Amino acid sequence: MNKSLIYGLLLSILMVIAPHAEHLPLWVSGLCAGLLLWRTWLTYGDKALPKRWLLMLVTFAGTAGIIFNYHTMFGREAGVTLLVMLATLKLMELRKPRDAMVLVYLACFIIITNFFYSQSIPTALYLLASLTVIVTTWVHLQAESIALRPRMRIAAVLLLQALPLTLILFILFPRVQGPLWGLPQDAYASTGLDDRMSPGSLSRLGLSEEVAFRVSYNGKPPRRDQMYWRGPVLWYFDGRTWTPGRTTLTYPPDFTDLGQPIDYVVTLEPHNKTWLFTLDVPDKLTIPAIISSDFQVLNRAPVHARMRYAARSNLVYHANVRESERQLQRALQLPRQFNPRAQQLAAEWRAGSKDDETLVNTALRYFSKQGFVYTLQPPLLGSNSVDDFLFNAKQGFCEHYASAFVFLMRAANVPARVVTGYLGGEYNSVGNYYIVRQSDAHAWAEVWLAGQGWVRVDPTGVIAPGRLESGLSAAVSDSAALPFMERNPPQWMRDLRFNLDTLANQWNQWVLGYDSERQFAFLTRLGMESVTWQKMALNMSAGLGAVIALFSLFMLRHLFVRRPDKVQAAWLRVCGRLARAGLPRAAHEGAQDYADRVAAAHPALAANIRDLAARYSALRYGSHGGESVRQEFLQRVRAFKI
């Protein structure tokens, strides 16, 4: 096999497996890199391929390694790893053109597996680059004689021609809402909020730049300190970790005295959990969802794909003023064996307060006066985590404050619970929407006060008011620990970032989020009435047909040979007449030779045909030939009779 063809295949495989290096086990990346280098070296030095038994050995060892690594051969991660390894090994036993073809198909398949991890704009551009390399190699495989430049040109032409057709297909191909079959458990990577909160779990998220969701408000956005996006509500405390606890109660919440409604649209990134984020408290939602008795909005299935919903919330409310006794009992659960000092402090407060509201304010005053520090890097806490935090460390992130506050409330016999979610968001002035990142994750508390229902209390707001008003960077004391963009970057960088995010948002909405629903909306807006799949298929075929027809015209126009000119046509008529008379002109015969042959066979025609042949040769091959000469010739042809 041609050397440069092998280099092409090597480059194709390298390009498609390179993005996987990030999440493959290190030994697989190393093995693949080693194999690629080995193959390059073998090709460069014209050396023989390794023996079959050696390759078999490597294949078996590699497969065993993957099974050992993932404890399975199936599932997404293991499958992708196996595919990458096998494709690289296939390079080592490239013998027939068929093997090369298999590699080309494998390369295309590996590109698709790449989309499990990223479908961003750079990924799409990288896809085009890889595909160009693959198709160039593919063309080379068919025609070894063809040089690199025309090869690349043909590949580029094929790709460019396919692009508009792909656009038509993308828009009109009837979309089916997946999944078609059950997905393996590890089908989706997940970052984001968890339904467990222990010291450090939110501060870890605080370092993540990933987008959780984007919001655009219809009308004036609320104040920043009203942007509490409600996530999982945590009831049960085991002394260290907060969890939702077990509940058998499901009844709708009871909201009264509502005010200050606000409408907004959320584009939620997939987080593989069921909860949907809404501002407190949710009123309406455009998609079917459940609202739990503790005001969480839950999707029916885990959110595996990007999702869009419009919602309305009321920022002013009274929630569950009449709460069930069992629920209030749940809100007082406490592991009594831990944190004796905190329990003692709570008992002192209880004794000194005339009602629950005074007690809450006492607690908040305590947090503001005792020199607490808001930090992303709190010190480790012992087994009496609340005591340790309240009386020794006095440094913590929002989860420490929320946890300690709720503990104190419960110890003082005030029903309370922890609420996690997101706070605030970054305004993108370019796209006029808010970006809520994982670093905006937050935890706060809710206490139940007689006559007021559940009331939000955010102890973080007392310690670091900046967190509520302008975000994390203003609130934490040690901003060096934050990612660069969370500190205060120069304005142009901010602008660039907003522009890129706007682009990414459009991409997410229109390209990645183009599902059956969007398709329906888009086609209706284009003017298609009653969108059915038959109609889409019909339009699709028509569109494809039209574009392909256009391409054919464009591509084949070089081929249509010009019609022979009048002189030649006239001469061909003469030949035709003679052919019918039994004297066809041979393909190799020139006019003069033919005339001589005809003259020999039919002496009667001799003068005439010789004259015509001479004139024809002069007109066609000579340099002079005015219009009059032409006319004369044509006339003589008309007069020519056998």
Added chain:
Amino acid sequence: MEHGAITLTQRRIFIIPTKQGFMLGFVLVLMLLGDINYNLSLGYVLTFLLAMMAVMSMLHAFRNLAHLEIRPGRADPVFRGETAQFMLHFNNRSKLSRYQLCLVQPGKSFWTNTNTPLKFDVPAMQDSEVAFPLPATRRGWLQAGRLMLYTEFPLGLFYCWSYLHFGTRCLVYPKPLRVAPLPSGSSPDGTGKRSVAGDEDFSGLRKYTPGDALPRIAWKAYARERGLQVKQFSTPLGEELWLDYADTPDRNEEEKLARMTRWVLDAEAQGLRYGLGLPDGGLPLRHGGAEPSGAGGAAGQLLPQSADFVSNVSQLPSNNGIAHRDECLRRIALFNLPQQGQP
């Protein structure tokens, strides 16, 4: 069957997917299922891109053949056991290079053709000459028959083909025996005796043709890079050799003809005058007029000179020279063969 040039218009070109094409279809269906299941928008894009590239490659494959003009050329006579070269002229009048054209003899079945194709490119605006090789396994006329011109360019997903049937034929001489001493016969009219004279008078050089005796090759001329040349010697008149079928000692007809072939070659190489005698009826020759344009090649073009004395006799009077040699070989080649379908 065609005479003269063929232009590959769309009516002559057929197209179907190859095995690879079906394979890609299968891969694309798998990809599409994955896209739907995992809701991969970019996966849809990739799947559609590949599918549409495949569709466009069909048009490219068609264009690779379309409007090529093909003319049959000569096919020089060969000896049995050699490879006949049928010349074909591919005229590409467009500005597009045609890549990876393949010419092959169709197999028994369309799907399993084991014949090895001849692959070539035809650059833009060029007239290329292509020699299609066919093994010459029997003496007589070797028909090129129906050839298949196909291409799988650019992606190998579509098989685009057209049939070429020109009726070109190539004359196959019998394979000469390796060694066969010349007979000591004389011409039937009794004039002249065989003589090995003629070796003495060097009269010039001529181009080498297959079958020339090695000692006669002008190695000095070859060393001066003037190509392979053969020394020619004039033969005094009257020294004639009669090569008669009846004088061959072999039992088998083919062996007799092989021996006679060797005789003719040696006699010509030695510059002798020689005549040929074959049994009656063993002369399937057409008389008078020119050979049909598509046939015969060199043998046909040289025929008119010898046509003067070709009549219904099976004997060729003594003479020498290339034309005479070729005529002798031609008669030996066609001896006792049924007339082949030729106008």
